[in-house]
Amino acid sequence: MxxxxxxxxxxxxxxxxxxxxxxxxxxxxxxxxxxxxSDLHHPPRAKRVIQLFMAGAASHLDMFDFKPELVKRHGEKSDFGEHVEAFQNGLGPWMKSPFDFKRHGACGKLMSEIVEPLGEVVDDISFIHNVVGKSGVHSQATYLQATGFQFPGFPGAGSWVSYGLGSENEDLPSFVVLPDHRGFASNGPKNWGSAFLPTHTQGTTIFPQRANPIEDLHPQADYVTDESHGEGIDLVNRLNRMHQRSRPMDPRLDSRIRSYELAAKLQLSATRALDLSDEPAYVHKMYGLENA
Structure with a gap:
């Protein structure tokens, strides 16, 4: 060696x-x-992964995925060559984008007028144009985007990242989810579930605009004191470990115990992490919070 x-x-x-x-x-x-x-061909630079999933956003055909064939066949009867699920009244004729496209950056990427400001940084953006979905159903398409499969039962992308890279902080979750305050996208928390991966890799949902950003983080009952709450956590941990020792070959138990232990740590660490009152004024301004 x-x-x-x-x-x-x-x-x-x-x-x-x-x-x-x-x-x-x-x-x-x-x-x-x-x-x-040492197997990597270059030093890793990425420290975190941020995915923005915007259900109901503008079509890629109208932003950065120029289709010259649509321009050529505009107005003709559509024919996909196979059955395609359609909403409402079926499929209409081929239709080109109503927006003008022009090239941007040294790479010459075609982008529409509605995203023209992105042209200034287009050389720093990677576009993936070979992702294809076989269903027009929102829930299945959302599964495909979130997990890579259009059926339930698979881990979210963030769970895979959490499982493979671990965490820089043992007291905070490595995978957090900031949902739209108006509600979840199709499938809800299943989009960031861990499925067959350890449960501690699932996403922790945070609602920054709420008084309690993480649900059930703190006990709500008046009769629960800090001392009794700590004693309760210790008791549950001891019982869990006793149960685990009698079932050493079941990895689900260790994963569940670690999830509970992380939840206990979150009661202290998350409270501090989510408190923005000590952040300097320029940070509040950067995130549009100066008048919040």
Missing amino acids: NPMASRRDFLKQGSIGGLALASMLAREPLLGSGAPS
Whole structure:
């Protein structure tokens, strides 16, 4: 064994290295896990992943996905060559985008007039045009966007990132969800569920505009004191560990226990993390909170 090899490299060389490494990454903070793997062809720069899913947003055909064939066939009877699910009164004729497109940046990317300001940074944006959905049903399309599959039962993208990369902070969740204050998209929390991955990788829903941003984070009953609440958590943890020792081969128990332990830590850490009162004025202004 190379004496200079990191623990990650050692585990990857073992027969169960992949499983062990994934487990350790999910358990340990990234900051204490050693150097990045030497298998990467470049030093990793990404520290976090932010996904914006905007259900009901403008069509890609009207923003950055120019279709010259639609221009050519505009007004002709549509024919997809196969059955296509349609809403309301069926399928109308082919229709080109009503907006003008022009090229932007050194890459010459075609973008419509409604997103023209993005042309200033278009060379820093990656566009993926080969994602295809086979259903026009909102719930199935949302599953496809959130999990990569158009049926339920699969982890959300954030759960995979959380499972693979772990967390930089043991007291805060590595995967958080900020839903629209008007309501969830189709499928609701199933879009950020962990499915068959450990439950601690599921998304933690946060509602910043509410008095209690994380539901059920603190006990609401008047008779629950800080002391009795702490004693209750300790008792539940002891019972869970006793139950786990009699079932050592069931990984779901450890995952559930870790979820409960994280919830207990959140009662302190999340309260501080979500308190914006100590942030400087320029930060409030950056996020449009100066008049909030």
